[in-house]
Amino acid sequence: MPKTSPQTLILALTDKSFRSTDFDIILAGLAALKDELNWFKEKAAQRQLNLDVAKQQTCIEYCEYMHSLVAMPYPVQATAFWAIELAYNQGWQLPGVMPKLYTEFADKWGNAGFTEYVKLLEHQADEVLQTASETISQQAEEAFLRVAKFEKDFWQMAFHAA
Numbered sequence: 001m002p003k004t005s006p007q008t009l010i011l012a013l014t015d016k017s018f019r020s021t022d023f024d025i026i027l028a029g030l031a032a033l034k035d036e037l038n039w040f041k042e043k044a045a046q047r048q049l050n051l052d053v054a055k056q057q058t059c060i061e062y063c064e065y066m067h068s069l070v071a072m073p074y075p076v077q078a079t080a081f082w083a084i085e086l087a088y089n090q091g092w093q094l095p096g097v098m099p100k101l102y103t104e105f106a107d108k109w110g111n112a113g114f115t116e117y118v119k120l121l122e123h124q125a126d127e128v129l130q131t132a133s134e135t136i137s138q139q140a141e142e143a144f145l146r147v148a149k150f151e152k153d154f155w156q157m158a159f160h161a162a
Contacts (some may be wrong), residue, residue: 022078022128025070027118032117039108059156062150072139074130079140080147082121087151089118 044051055063066084069077092098092110108114129140 011062022124024103025124027115029117043104056161058153058158059149062154065150069143072143073132073136075132075136076139076143077123078125078128080143082118082125083144083147084151085114085118085121085146089114091151091155 043049049080066080069080073082088109091114092106098106125140129137132140
């Protein structure tokens with residue numbers, strides 16, 4: 001599932017609330033995403049999982065929502081991006097010790113380094129929301145809540161498909 005996109009970066013660069021320090025955080029996320037996707041494909045191959053399958057409806061709707069964020073102001077994007085990464089980070093951390101089969105995944109997305117990255121995203125979102133209009137702040141809150149719902153639905157979809 002796409003997390004950071006070039007469109008997000010381009011829109012962010014043209015948004016007046018975008019700061020140069022935000023660029024480094026987003027760019028680091030893009031670089032990490034390439035490694036993450038390659039790692040994910042490798043793990044799928046090791047587990048003999050076919051990734052060339054039709055997306056389930058939950059995934060389709062979530063992807064469509066993420067693509068729609070391209071048209072939103074940067075503070076909304078920053079909030080949604082942080083919420084996505086936070087859900088992933090906490091989803092692999094909060095259940096506690098994982099069964100051995102999933103330990104490698106929990107270590108990857110629940111580790112201290114990824115948690116620190118999520119905190120940087122949170123700080124970035126908080127900073128740009130400080131000067132956002134009431135309308136944009138409301139849109140950011142709506143984005144956070146929608147991401148929370150999509151994440152809940154996505155994790156349930158994955159759990160029940162297993």
